[in-house]
Amino acid sequence: MIKIERSIFGHISAFTHTLHDAGVMVDPGRLMDYCRSLELTGFDDRETFYATSKAILISRQDDIALFDRVFDTFWSGKLIPSQKRDSSDVLETEDGDPDVGDKTISVQEGTLPNESEELGRESETQGYSSEELLMKRNLATLSEAELEEALRITQQIVELIATYRSRRKISDKRGREIDFRKMLRRNVLRGRDGIELYYRNRRIKKTRLVLLCDISGSMEAYSRFTIQFMCALRHVLPQLDVAVFSTRMTVITDLLDRVGVEESLKRVSEAVPDWSGGTDIGRCIRQFNNHFDRTIAHGKTVAIILSDGWDLGESGLMRQEMQHLHRNVHKLIWLNPLLGDVEYQPVCKGMRTAMPYIDHFMPAHNLESLAALAQTLRSA
Amino acid sequence: MFTSIEHVEQKLEEQGYIADKTLATTVFLSLSLGKPIFLEGEPGVGKTEIAKAMSAILGSELIRLQCYEGLDTSTALYEWNYTKQMLELRIEEARGTDREKIGSDIFSEEYLLKRPLLQALQATGDQPPVLLIDEVDRSDEEFEAFLLEILSDFQITIPELGTIKANKTPVVVLTSNRTRELHDALKRRCLYHWIDYPTPEKEMAIVKARLPEVEDKLAVQVCRFIQQIREWDLYKRPGVAETLDWAMALMALNVTDLSPELVSETVGCVLKYKGDVETLSPDQISELVGDAKKSAAMQAVLPGHYVQK
Numbered sequence: 001m002i003k004i005e006r007s008i009f010g011h012i013s014a015f016t017h018t019l020h021d022a023g024v025m026v027d028p029g030r031l032m033d034y035c036r037s038l039e040l041t042g043f044d045d046r047e048t049f050y051a052t053s054k055a056i057l058i059s060r061q062d063d064i065a066l067f068d069r070v071f072d073t074f075w076s077g078k079l080i081p082s083q084k085r086d087s088s089d090v091l092e093t094e095d096g097d098p099d100v101g102d103k104t105i106s107v108q109e110g111t112l113p114n115e116s117e118e119l120g121r122e123s124e125t126q127g128y129s130s131e132e133l134l135m136k137r138n139l140a141t142l143s144e145a146e147l148e149e150a151l152r153i154t155q156q157i158v159e160l161i162a163t164y165r166s167r168r169k170i171s172d173k174r175g176r177e178i179d180f181r182k183m184l185r186r187n188v189l190r191g192r193d194g195i196e197l198y199y200r201n202r203r204i205k206k207t208r209l210v211l212l213c214d215i216s217g218s219m220e221a222y223s224r225f226t227i228q229f230m231c232a233l234r235h236v237l238p239q240l241d242v243a244v245f246s247t248r249m250t251v252i253t254d255l256l257d258r259v260g261v262e263e264s265l266k267r268v269s270e271a272v273p274d275w276s277g278g279t280d281i282g283r284c285i286r287q288f289n290n291h292f293d294r295t296i297a298h299g300k301t302v303a304i305i306l307s308d309g310w311d312l313g314e315s316g317l318m319r320q321e322m323q324h325l326h327r328n329v330h331k332l333i334w335l336n337p338l339l340g341d342v343e344y345q346p347v348c349k350g351m352r353t354a355m356p357y358i359d360h361f362m363p364a365h366n367l368e369s370l371a372a373l374a375q376t377l378r379s380a
Numbered sequence: 381m382f383t384s385i386e387h388v389e390q391k392l393e394e395q396g397y398i399a400d401k402t403l404a405t406t407v408f409l410s411l412s413l414g415k416p417i418f419l420e421g422e423p424g425v426g427k428t429e430i431a432k433a434m435s436a437i438l439g440s441e442l443i444r445l446q447c448y449e450g451l452d453t454s455t456a457l458y459e460w461n462y463t464k465q466m467l468e469l470r471i472e473e474a475r476g477t478d479r480e481k482i483g484s485d486i487f488s489e490e491y492l493l494k495r496p497l498l499q500a501l502q503a504t505g506d507q508p509p510v511l512l513i514d515e516v517d518r519s520d521e522e523f524e525a526f527l528l529e530i531l532s533d534f535q536i537t538i539p540e541l542g543t544i545k546a547n548k549t550p551v552v553v554l555t556s557n558r559t560r561e562l563h564d565a566l567k568r569r570c571l572y573h574w575i576d577y578p579t580p581e582k583e584m585a586i587v588k589a590r591l592p593e594v595e596d597k598l599a600v601q602v603c604r605f606i607q608q609i610r611e612w613d614l615y616k617r618p619g620v621a622e623t624l625d626w627a628m629a630l631m632a633l634n635v636t637d638l639s640p641e642l643v644s645e646t647v648g649c650v651l652k653y654k655g656d657v658e659t660l661s662p663d664q665i666s667e668l669v670g671d672a673k674k675s676a677a678m679q680a681v682l683p684g685h686y687v688q689k
Contacts, residue, residue, distance in 0.1 A: 027568070037409050041385060048385060051405035059567040061420055061558070061574040167450020168522060180462040184486070300521065327560050 008043070009035070015074050016057070022070050024063045030056060046075075164300075164330075165202040175201030207302050207330070209233075209240045212288065214307030215272070216246035216279035219337070226306060231256055231264055241296050244268070245284035246277040249291075281311045281350050282318030289324050301329045308337055311350025318353045326357035333360045381411050381438070396589040397426070397433040398582055406573040407434070416531055416552035418567060421575035424619020426586075427555040431512035434551060440507035443550075445496035447519035456523070458538060459493045487540035497530060501546040508548040516566075517556040524566050531569050578620060580607055590624055594631060600676040601638045602627045605668055606650065614656045625649045638673065640666045 012034065016026040026034075034056045041052045050071060058067055171179055179200040187195050211233060213226050230242050234256040243251045255267040269275065303325060311318060326332050334354065355361070382388045389404040399407070407430070410417045419427040435442035445456060465486040472482045494502065496511070503509040513527070530536060534546035554570060556562060578586060580603060587599045606623045618626075626649040635642055643665050651657045 025564075029568070033413060033415070036413060040409065040412050041405065047401055048405065051385070051402040052409065054402050055406040055409050055571050055573065058574075059418075059564070059570075059572040060561075064574060166522075167520065168452055181460060184460070184462060184465055327558070 012038070015053075015070075018074055019057060019067065019070050022066055024057065024067055024070070025059075026057055163204050164207050166205045168203050169200040170203045172199055172201035175199035177201070205300070206239055208296070208300055209237065210296050210301055210303050210329075211240060211242045212249075212285075212303065212305045212307075213242070213244045214246065214279065214281070214305070215244045215275050215277075216307075216310070217276045218279065218308055218310040220276050227265060229306065243288065244272055244275075245281070245288075246274045247280050247284070248274055249284040249287040250274075251296075279311050279350070280313035281307065281309075281354075282313040282315070282321050285321040285325055286317065289321055289328070302331045302333065303329045304333045304335060306335045306337075309334075309348050309351030309354060311348070311353070313350075315349055315353045318350060322354050322357040326359075331359045332357060333362070334358045335362060382408055384408070391437045392430075392433055393589065395433040395436050397429060398578075398585045398589055399430070400582065403430070403573055403575065406571050410571050411551065413571075414549050416554055416570040418554045418556070418562075418570035418572050419575055420556045420558050420572070422577065422617065422619055423557055424621030425575045425577060426620055427575055428512065428514055431510050431553040431555075434553070435510040438507040438510065438551070440505050440551075441503055441509040442512060443496050443500045443503070443509050444512045444514060446514050447516050447523070449518060449520050451519050451523050453526070455495055456526075457495050457497045457536060459495065460487065461491045461493050465491050489541065492538075492541075498536065498544070500550040500552075501534065501536065501544055503550065504547060509550045511550040511552045513552065513554045515557060516554045517559045517562060521563070524563050528566055528569065531566075577610055577617070580604070583607065583620060583623060586620055587623060587627055591627055591631070594627055595636055597676045597680065598630060598636055598638070599627065600679045601669075601672040602630065604672040604675040605638065605643070608668055608671060609650070609660070612659070614651070614659070615653045616651070616656060618650045622650050622652075638669050640669050643669055 013031065016031050016034065020026045034053070037052050037056050038049075041048050043049055053071060054064075054067065058064060169175070169177065169179075171182060177200050179198040182198040182200075183195065186198065211230060213230055215226065219226065230244075230252075234240050234242055234253070241251065241253045242256055243249050243253075250272050252268050252271060255271055256264045336351070382391070385401070385404050385408045388408045389399055389401075392399045392404065392407070406417055409415070417430075419430065421427055431444075432442060465483075468486055468491075469483055492498075500509050500511040516524070516527070531552060534549050535543055537543045552570075577583075583603045583606070584599060587594060587603060591599075602623060606618050606626070610617050626646065629646050629649045630638075630642070633642075633646075640662065644660075644662070647657055647660065651660070
């Protein structure tokens, strides 16, 4: 039985709500633990109270700064009355720490703008042309043979990355390791009549794939290839998710579903407003990390970024987000069309920032260069 | 077990583990609420050490499970002793036991090889054992899911034997170097603590606690030097483990005062990557050594003043 005075409980519960609204998840179980802990450690000393709150309510390092800020604001009585955020604090805040925005300071529920509102405003602020540029690309120039070649190589690659051998073992007639457990159990009653051997092998599992394609202005020359690659891959691989980005991330998986290339392109060009726009890789990856993190990217996901790495955004943000993405996926592959140029060195700012977090960095200037990708994956 | 947070701090200090308030609180609450502790931090900041310190305080067994990708039940939980089972079958056969009865009891506890998790559940000491699940970020998702089950109920089921419940709920410490993010469900069952690099005072206290025979001057110099290079953009920044290693190495060489030559000879204790060693030019070493000496001199006159940054 938890015996915390009602008035104090009110404050504690309000505090956890504030935290929750600010983005630190606090579930009811946590709240109960919190109350039980406070009974043990008391309210006499601010430092102890802080330590207790932190020990119970935090479950990831990224939340610590946010937590500290909410804690200070809340318990020093400097609460700012709840109000709708105005458009000046839409995305990054000025202080360079995008996680700790103004949204941390408000108690009442429902003060955060809802998703559609935010997205709507975002597209207003980013005035990139929404003309159907895609339609102007003459896809008829792609010969049948080229398209077939694309599909053939893509399929080879897909076979390699779509599955992986788990470190876990299952019974397998073609395995090379003896499955002692099964063997003994099946042979117990055989006595000396000979023993039947059973084998086990590493299990084959499906990888989840996510393809993030850069469609900014600098990639325009390769856009035909990009489109082909996306559609072909999606066509043969149901577990693939596709997203495109230049100044914002748009997931277009559903738009590519089981319709012809032409039809897909029409739909995509209608849905993606920032085709051939500027590039802000950091912010796009951030959007991806925040919105699709757990559903699309997880420990067994291979993320493929197709981009030239020319970035006009803030490199600090990009570093942080690349690191986050790298930690959350199984492998991060970066395909760079500029790598086909023998003179090319990854010197542009964006590429340099991303390099430490990439598992495989390889060329993608034409379909043949993808054979290199296949080779690397085979050995991985 | 412990009466207050201060009690935890004091007990840990007796074991040479200097914990800050939040960590001591986390340990106190973990023991009071019976929840596992989940520690994250850079390598070498004392994540594993705390489990050792706790087992020494409790006077109980430390059971360690090192995680890696593909870790499965046969290495984490239990395995049947196949050799023994097979021999038993042969012996029974030679004895002329009834065909129907042969092998009827080879799936009993006698033939079970207990791996760390099962050992922790079946420990018989007066005090609960300390179960250290080290570097859990190296394991795979399947193992995480499996841990969830054990950490919430502290019981496991072996198909041939039935359910085994913990004699005493073990004190569980999970550590992670954060090479990947763990699933929220697992984190939710634990009390989280991020161990940061220590402050200068704390690092000094750790060095003196772990190496009582070190001279003050050298200790200050070493700590100052390390604190300074930790600010650099290194591939692998030195942790407390490196500070202690380095201080020990210098003591073994009978050094009482740092010099630039000594630093370049022993830098392998501190920096573990060739690229990192190369960033340290002779000029910079001289500068850092000079700074460390100044700091030590200042501390000799005004104790406690080495903390200034």
